[in-house]
Every structure is written in C-alpha cells, then in structure tokens.
Amino acid sequence: MITVDSLSVTYGRFTAVDDVSFTARPGRVTGFLGPNGAGKSTTMRVMVGLTRPTHGSASISGRPYAELPNPGLEVGVLLDASAQHAGRTGREILTLAQRTMGLPSARVDQMLQRVSLTGSEADRRVRNYSLGMRQRLGIATALIGDPEVLILDEPANGLDPAGIRWMRDLLREYADQGGTVLLSSHLLHEIEVIADDLVVIGNGRIVAQGTKADLLAAAGTVVRAANPLVLVTELERTGVTVSLSPDGTVRTDADPAHVGQVALSAGIALTELRSADSAGLEEMFLELTAESQREGAAA
Amino acid sequence: MSATTATLEREVPRARTRPAPAPIPTSRIVGVELRKMFDTRSGFWLMMSVGIIAVLATAATLVFAPRDELSYGSFAGAIGVPMTIILPMIAVLAVTSEWSQRAGLTTFTLVPHRGRVIAAKVAATLLVGVVSIAIAFAVGAVGNVAGSAIAGVSTTWDISLGNAATIFLGDALGMLMGFTLGVLIRNSPGAIVGYFVYALVLPVALEPLAAYQHWFRDHRGWLDFNFASAALYDGGLSGTEWAQIAVSGFVWLVLPLAIGLRLVLRSEVK
Numbered sequence: 001m002i003t004v005d006s007l008s009v010t011y012g013r014f015t016a017v018d019d020v021s022f023t024a025r026p027g028r029v030t031g032f033l034g035p036n037g038a039g040k041s042t043t044m045r046v047m048v049g050l051t052r053p054t055h056g057s058a059s060i061s062g063r064p065y066a067e068l069p070n071p072g073l074e075v076g077v078l079l080d081a082s083a084q085h086a087g088r089t090g091r092e093i094l095t096l097a098q099r100t101m102g103l104p105s106a107r108v109d110q111m112l113q114r115v116s117l118t119g120s121e122a123d124r125r126v127r128n129y130s131l132g133m134r135q136r137l138g139i140a141t142a143l144i145g146d147p148e149v150l151i152l153d154e155p156a157n158g159l160d161p162a163g164i165r166w167m168r169d170l171l172r173e174y175a176d177q178g179g180t181v182l183l184s185s186h187l188l189h190e191i192e193v194i195a196d197d198l199v200v201i202g203n204g205r206i207v208a209q210g211t212k213a214d215l216l217a218a219a220g221t222v223v224r225a226a227n228p229l230v231l232v233t234e235l236e237r238t239g240v241t242v243s244l245s246p247d248g249t250v251r252t253d254a255d256p257a258h259v260g261q262v263a264l265s266a267g268i269a270l271t272e273l274r275s276a277d278s279a280g281l282e283e284m285f286l287e288l289t290a291e292s293q294r295e296g297a298a299a
Numbered sequence: 300m301s302a303t304t305a306t307l308e309r310e311v312p313r314a315r316t317r318p319a320p321a322p323i324p325t326s327r328i329v330g331v332e333l334r335k336m337f338d339t340r341s342g343f344w345l346m347m348s349v350g351i352i353a354v355l356a357t358a359a360t361l362v363f364a365p366r367d368e369l370s371y372g373s374f375a376g377a378i379g380v381p382m383t384i385i386l387p388m389i390a391v392l393a394v395t396s397e398w399s400q401r402a403g404l405t406t407f408t409l410v411p412h413r414g415r416v417i418a419a420k421v422a423a424t425l426l427v428g429v430v431s432i433a434i435a436f437a438v439g440a441v442g443n444v445a446g447s448a449i450a451g452v453s454t455t456w457d458i459s460l461g462n463a464a465t466i467f468l469g470d471a472l473g474m475l476m477g478f479t480l481g482v483l484i485r486n487s488p489g490a491i492v493g494y495f496v497y498a499l500v501l502p503v504a505l506e507p508l509a510a511y512q513h514w515f516r517d518h519r520g521w522l523d524f525n526f527a528s529a530a531l532y533d534g535g536l537s538g539t540e541w542a543q544i545a546v547s548g549f550v551w552l553v554l555p556l557a558i559g560l561r562l563v564l565r566s567e568v569k
Contacts (some may be wrong), residue, residue: 051568052567068411073320077405083402083404085339088402092338
C-alpha cells in the first residue's frame with residue numbers, strides 16, 4: 001500500500017505539488033493521470049525519497065521509504081527508463097540491482113526472460129537500446145526483488161502495441177496476486193484499460209480521485225438517433241443537461257438507462273446508445289485539467 | 300454500486316505477509332560501487348591505464364634516464380606523476396557518473412541513504428588507490444632491477460618505507476580532492492576541469508605571486524594545499540610541514556567536502 005498525505009513540494013515561489021493526498025491499495029492498479037508538468041513525477045520521486053517534500057509525507061506499507069531496510073525487495077521502482085549509465089550493458093545494470101539486493105545471480109537471467117530481452121540484447125550497451133528496450137530493462141529492475149509494491153512512471157512510453165499489451169497483462173496479474181501498482185501515464189487509453197482506481201492531477205493539485213467505475217459513471221452517455229433534435233428536446237424535458245455535436249452526436253449527463261427510457265416513450269429510434277466510458281476518460285481528463293492545459297481550455 | 304461489485308467479483312487478493320528483509324550490509328554496497336568503477340568501457344580502461352602508464356613510464360625511464368642516475372626514486376617519480384592525475388580522475392568519475400549519467404536515480408532508490416552510498420564510494424575509491432599504488436611500486440621495482448642489470452650498476456633502493464607511506468598519503472589526498480570536486484560539482488566534465496584547474500593551473504598561477512610577494516612566499520604552505528601536500532612525495536616532513544598540510548587541507552579539502560556532502564544529501568536526484 002502507498003499512502004500520500006497532504007504532500008506539497010515548492011521550488012521557490014513555484015508550487016509543483018500542492019497538498020496531494022491519496023492511497024494506492026493492494027490488489028488494485030492505481031492510475032496516476034495528469035498533463036505534462038502536473039506534478040506526477042515529482043510526487044513519485046518524493047515517494048521513493050529522491051525529492052524532499054516541503055510539507056506532508058509519503059509512506060510505503062506504513063513506513064517512510066528511507067526506513068525500508070532493503071527497498072528493492074519491497075518496492076519496485078521505475079521512474080525513468082533512460083536514467084541509466086549508457087556505457088553499461090543491460091545485463092550489468094540488472095546484475096548491479098541483483099547484487100545490491102543480495103539476490104541469487106540466477107535471478108538476472110530469469111528477469112531478462114520475463115521481460116523478453118534476448119541474451120544478445122542483454123549484452124549490448126544501453127546506449128544502443130531503443131526506448132522500448134530500456135522500458136523492459138527498467139521493468140526487470142523493478143521486478144527483480146519480487147516486491148509487493150510497484151511505482152512506475154510512464155512505463156508504456158516507447159513500447160510497441162504488443163509491448164503495451166504485455167505490460168498491461170503483467171501489471172494486471174501482479175495486482176490480482178495482491179500487489180499494489182501505481183502507474184502514471186498521459187496515455188489515457190492505457191490507463192482506462194488497466195486501472196481500477198484513478199487519481200487525476202492538474203497543476204499540482206488533485207482534481208479527481210476514486211474508482212474508475214465511479215469516475216466514468218459521472219461521464220454520462222453518448223447517444224445517436226435518426227433525428228437528434230427531437231431526442232435533445234425530449235431529454236431536456238426530463239431536466240438533464242444535453243449537448244448536441246455538429247456531427248449529430250448527443251451527449252448527456254444522464255445514464256444510458258434513462259436515455260433509453262426517454263427514447264422508448266417518445267418513440268425515437270436510436271442508432272447508438274452507450275455509456276461515455278471510452279471517450280469519457282479523455283473528456284473528463286481535459287475538463288478536469290482544463291486550467292492546467294498548455295493548450296488552454298481544450299475541453 | 301458497480302465499483303463495489305467489480306471488487307467483489309475479483310478474487311480477494313491474498314494478504315502477503317512476509318518477514319522484513321535484512322538491511323543491506325555496507326560491504327555489499329562497497330562491492331557494488333567497486334564493480335561500477337570497472338563495468339563500463341571507459342571505467343575499465345581508466346583502471347587499465349594505471350597499469351599501462353606504470354609500464355610505459357618505467358620503459359621510458361629505462362630508455363631515457365642517464366645510466367648513473369637509475370634508482371628506485373627515478374622510476375617511482377616517473378610513474379608517480381601521471382598517477383597523481385589518473386587516481387583523482389577515478390575518484391571524480393566514481394561520484395559524478397551517478398549524476399551525469401543519471402544512474403543515481405536507481406542507485407539512491409535501491410539504497411535510500413545517500414550517505415552510505417557516498418561512504419561506500421570513498422571506500423571503493425581508496426581501495427582502488429591502494430591497489431594502484433601497490434602496482435605502481437611493483438612495476439617500478441621491476442624496472443629498477445631490470446634497469447640496473449642492463450646498465451651494469453648496482454641497484455639503488457632510495458625510497459624508504461616511510462617515504463612510500465607519505466607518497467601513498469599524497470595520492471590518497473589527491474583522490475579525496477577529486478572526490479570533493481565530484482560531490483561539489485556533480486557533473487563529470489565540470490569536476491574534471493575543476494581538478495585540472497586545482498592541480499595544474501592554480502600552481503602556475505600562484506607562482507608569480509610567490510615570486511613577487513614575500514608574504515605569500517613565506518606563508519604559502521599554510522594557504523596552498525597543493526603546495527603543502529607536494530612535500531609528501533619527497534618524504535621526511537617536518538612538524539611544520541605536517542601542520543601546514545592539516546591547516547591548508549582543512550580549508551581546501553575538509554570544508555568543501557562538508558559542503559559537497561550536505562548538497563548531495565539534500566539535493567533532488569532527477
């Protein structure tokens with residue numbers, strides 16, 4: 001379990017993280033979402049003791065990270081796959097982690113296999129690795145101590161579609177076995193597919209948190225009909241907020257059941273009716289972080 | 300609601316109760332830090348260069364030194380000068396690569412006590428220093444035996460054990476100076492340039508000052524650590540010379556090292 005308690009980090013007059021509190025629970029994948037520069041990485045660095053908090057604290061399984069006797073065995077950390085000595089081979093980097101943690105040397109080859117790095121790739125120097133290979137190596141370093149908590153900053157970056165699927169399955173399995181997974185991403189689709197819980201951060205502040213199901217349920221419904229204008233009128237009559245896109249898509253805060261009922265009683269034939277889930281996360285993300293978006297109010 | 304259902308449907312995660320792991324022993328951290336000094340091509344060849352330069356300097360002494368001046372001192376001197384440059388470089392890079400190559404992100408996450416990591420680096424660096432100097436003395440000894448045999452003169456051993464010890468101390472202080480610049484600057488090129496300024500540029504720059512300012516010339520040993528510690532290579536130091544090393548060393552080495560360590564412990568690792 002990871003607990004972050006009223007955490008703030010300020011640099012001079014700039015506040016990077018502003019009173020952030022959340023908990024990542026065992027058995028669940030917690031997605032940490034936010035636009036670039038929102039404070040995700042800073043928060044994660046505080047968790048593992050690389051950055052000092054100005055105020056508040058973070059703890060892993062109830063203890064501050066620095067008090068863990070052999071952190072690699074309890075927390076797997078991947079903050080930046082590129083932060084490695086470019087002149088070391090992948091195998092050597094894993095070996096350094098294995099030795100620091102005091103693990104048997106056979107673990108190195110096991111982990112290389114687990115993340116699908118071949119022997120010849122492992123013997124290449126990291127300077128010649130693609131970003132995807134670095135991510136795999138970083139995941140191997142995080143997993144080698146068989147920790148019960150994983151903290152991963154943008155682990156899907158640079159992975160090909162098969163790699164992303166692999167990562168997703170790996171993390172799912174990990175959480176299902178009782179592990180705590182916290183992963184940050186700005187790849188909304190990835191987070192939506194894998195996360196159980198969401199923490200959305202913008203401008204250093206938490207703008208939303210909760211289970212994915214709860215947060216997306218608030219996202220409403222997307223509906224299409226042969227005659228959208230009639231549908232909009234009927235829906236508005238029931239007192240829900242409705243918007244009509246130029247392409248004829250109707251969006252509403254109401255849940256799909258309500259929309260279906262309204263359409264049925266008004267005799268409107270629907271061509272599509274779904275919960276706004278798939279578009280929902282993106283909508284929610286843009287809306288919640290609108291103030292902190294570089295592009296201005298994108299929502 | 301649906302969230303609750305989702306949690307219930309999934310298998311209840313089995314509680315993982317494990318024994319608390321044993322703390323990482325310091326010897327293991329020193330071992331890892333030592334390994335890091337050799338496991339890149341540049342690191343490996345920097346280490347190899349200690350032996351290579353010892354052999355080259357010995358060979359050069361054999362070829363170029365006047366036959367009647369062949370002695371252990373001439374070999375040790377020829378090997379010693381390049382050694383005073385290489386050993387501090389080894390010390391600089393042991394520290395700065397964590398920042399310049401950003402490997403510190405992993406290092407300080409696996410061992411979340413930077414003081415322990417830095418102490419292990421000092422130990423590993425000094426260990427390398429001891430072995431390097433031992434190799435240098437050994438190669439020099441072989442050169443001395445071979446040289447006197449070739450020249451047909453008697454072999455002269457003109458470095459006392461005490462002098463060997465002060466030479467080692469001089470090299471160790473040089474390494475600590477490199478280490479200090481490493482923790483202070485935390486950037487490989489910057490710290491290396493810093494060391495060259497300290498070891499090569501500053502002495503030249505201070506020379507005119509010493510030539511024209513009597514006050515500075517008379518008190519240089521108390522002010523100029525590089526100048527004061529140079530006496531270690533000649534051996535037979537007086538009490539005053541030891542005191543000068545201690546006083547100037549406090550200003551040039553101990554204070555900056557303390558500041559550097561404080562920066563390392565407090566700074567953000569990115």
